[in-house]
Amino acid sequence: MIKVMTIFGTRPEAIKMAPLVKALEADPQIESIVCVTAQHREMLDQVLDLFKIVPKHDLNIMAAGQTLSDITSRVLKGIESILAVEAPDIILVHGDTTTTFAGALAAFYAQIPVGHVEAGLRSHNIYSPFPEEMNRSLTGRIAVMHFAATEGNVTNLKREGVDETQIIKTGNTVIDALKMVIKEDYVFDDDILNQIDYKNYKTILMTAHRRENLGEPMENIFGAVRAIVDRNEHVQVIFPIHLNPAVREIANKHLKDADRVHLIEPLDYEPFANLEAKVDIILTDSGGIQEEAPALGKPVVVLRTETERPEAVQAGTVVIAGVDKNTIIDITENLILDEKAYEKMAEAVNPYGDGKACLRIVDAIKAQFLHKL
Numbered sequence: 001m002i003k004v005m006t007i008f009g010t011r012p013e014a015i016k017m018a019p020l021v022k023a024l025e026a027d028p029q030i031e032s033i034v035c036v037t038a039q040h041r042e043m044l045d046q047v048l049d050l051f052k053i054v055p056k057h058d059l060n061i062m063a064a065g066q067t068l069s070d071i072t073s074r075v076l077k078g079i080e081s082i083l084a085v086e087a088p089d090i091i092l093v094h095g096d097t098t099t100t101f102a103g104a105l106a107a108f109y110a111q112i113p114v115g116h117v118e119a120g121l122r123s124h125n126i127y128s129p130f131p132e133e134m135n136r137s138l139t140g141r142i143a144v145m146h147f148a149a150t151e152g153n154v155t156n157l158k159r160e161g162v163d164e165t166q167i168i169k170t171g172n173t174v175i176d177a178l179k180m181v182i183k184e185d186y187v188f189d190d191d192i193l194n195q196i197d198y199k200n201y202k203t204i205l206m207t208a209h210r211r212e213n214l215g216e217p218m219e220n221i222f223g224a225v226r227a228i229v230d231r232n233e234h235v236q237v238i239f240p241i242h243l244n245p246a247v248r249e250i251a252n253k254h255l256k257d258a259d260r261v262h263l264i265e266p267l268d269y270e271p272f273a274n275l276e277a278k279v280d281i282i283l284t285d286s287g288g289i290q291e292e293a294p295a296l297g298k299p300v301v302v303l304r305t306e307t308e309r310p311e312a313v314q315a316g317t318v319v320i321a322g323v324d325k326n327t328i329i330d331i332t333e334n335l336i337l338d339e340k341a342y343e344k345m346a347e348a349v350n351p352y353g354d355g356k357a358c359l360r361i362v363d364a365i366k367a368q369f370l371h372k373l
């Protein structure tokens with residue numbers, strides 16, 4: 001059997017690794033071991049519960065106010081002893097978090113090959129997104145198997161000199177995850193979400209958490225949203241607030257008492273994805289949501305100055321608004337008030353795959369390792 005260890009620690013990694021863990025577990029020629037760092041605790045556990053994934057190892061590292069060095073050193077040290085005991089044939093990490101990079105580095109130190117899921121995304125600005133652009137570049141230097149979602153991601157890797165034979169174009173596993181949870185006529189467990197009047201109001205779903213947006217950019221973002229609801233009586237906002245206390249403080253300052261703003265706790269992935277499918281517009285600085293919303297035909301206003309996900313921008317369903325208050329207001333109000341502009345952006349496009357990314361990853365691992373056993 002091929003021993004495959006997946007390492008992940010935050011909500012988005014868990015969502016995008018969950019269908020892969022399921023595919024690994026289902027394969028009789030693979031022994032699947034899950035190691036979580038718990039860089040996120042509650043938001044990770046939400047995903048583990050939903051997909052019924054039981055980690056064999058849990059580093060439980062999350063601490064309030066954790067710095068990048070805290071996360072890196074705790075992950076590195078924690079994984080060292082696990083790798084010594086488990087000695088997997090390959091470890092798989094996902095994307096661009098600090099868990100991703102530190103997990104890959106720990107495997108490199110143990111001379112265990114690394115597979116990088118969602119490889120090849122680049123903004124070409126090392127400070128934006130920060131520290132994710134550097135995390136994924138460094139993980140790419142370590143990886144020997146690069147599972148790239150799109151042709152653009154493949155091109156980025158080739159430009160950096162990655163050998164073509166090490167790149168496998170798979171599509172993004174987020175589409176696999178989305179297909180597992182989206183249901184027609186979905187009914188929310190939390191009745192507040194069922195009772196919201198989606199018919200008579202334009203509904204904006206919003207998320208925000210990026211480190212480089214903390215401070216003034218986030219003040220601008222939430223200030224813009226406040227102005228949008230104050231100026232447009234037929235607009236309401238649903239905002240499941242990230243558990244980062246720094247985000248909560250700024251959100252509460254601007255939005256706590258606002259009419260037609262529903263500040264709620266982070267949602268489980270299944271209700272969140274089904275809410276994405278129900279609302280009119282999404283405002284976000286998230287990476288994963290830029291991939292999900294276009295597939296669901298929802299216009300996305302990106303609250304960042306650039307994106308490493310140009311595919312949906314090119315397709316016309318994602319627009320980069322930046323972090324300037326007036327620009328965010330203008331772009332969002334245009335979508336609220338101009339039906340034609342809205343319809344143009346609300347076409348479903350899905351540059352991120354057919355929902356079979358995980359099977360391709362499993363097949364590639366088997367092709368690489370089975371003959372060596």
Ligand code: UD1
Nearest residue numbers: 010039040041042043044063064065066097098099243244
């Ligand atoms: C992390 C990732 C980011 C990813 C994001 C997804 C890094 C450096 N950042 O950013 O790439 O896009 O996750 O959400 O890897 N917290 C809780 N409970 C939770 C989760 C977070 O209380 O379940 C609080 C803790 O106080 C924690 C803080 O949020 O210290 C920040 O978490 P952290 O993982 O450091 O940063 P994120 O901004 O969540």
Ligand code: UDP
Nearest residue numbers: 012015240266267268269272286287288289
């Ligand atoms: N998400 C969720 N509950 C929420 C908000 C987001 O399950 O309340 C999901 C969302 O569908 C997407 C992922 O979390 O798949 C994005 O995670 P996040 O925005 O934290 O990180 P990023 O994608 O920016 O790395």
